Amino acid sequence: MAEEARRLWGVMAEFATADALLAAARAAREAGYGHVHAYSPFAIEGLAEAVGFPRSRVPAITLLGAVLGGLLGYLMQWYSAVVAYPINVGGRPLHSWPMFVPVTFELTVLGGALAAFGAVIFGNRLPDLAHPVFEAPDFDLAMRNRFFLCLRADEPGFEAKRAAEWLESQQPLKRSELWW
Structure with missing residues (x-):
């Protein structure tokens, strides 16, 4: 795919602990980010509420x-x-x-x-065999021992530079941009 045809899907940060992910998810909602996605190897109490997950039907x-x-x-x-x-x-x-x-x-x-x-x-719109988060560095660790938080770029007023700076302020292990 040509470089100019790609568009930013979101900005992702990797955290070492579940508590760090939960704190970052709560802070993201308080900072006004509406499309917050969290990825974890196990269920974390309070994470669904922290990211604004709707009630299941x-x-x-x-x-x-x-x-x-x-x-x-x-x-x-x-x-x-x-x-x-x-x-x-x-x-x-x-x-x-x-x-x-x-x-x-x-x-x-x-x-x-x-x-x-x-x-x-x-x-859950499955199967989704080509999702941008699969291209994040070390995302395979989300099934073992790492925790990821993603801020989606499709929300109104999203600025990639500001989102990246905000994620860095949460002290993640790594931060990466996801392209579609």
């Missing part, structure tokens, strides 16, 4: 998928036993709901699991 989508799965499973059984193939077995009523419970339960679980999987995959 995955639980609601999972519930919706479970309800739809259970409802469709029950209706499928009811239709086949009462409407399509009504067979009197042992004098039981055609709509004998206790025999529908196991399949309804299993389809409820299946519907919830598939909805949760889809919500996570599509909600």
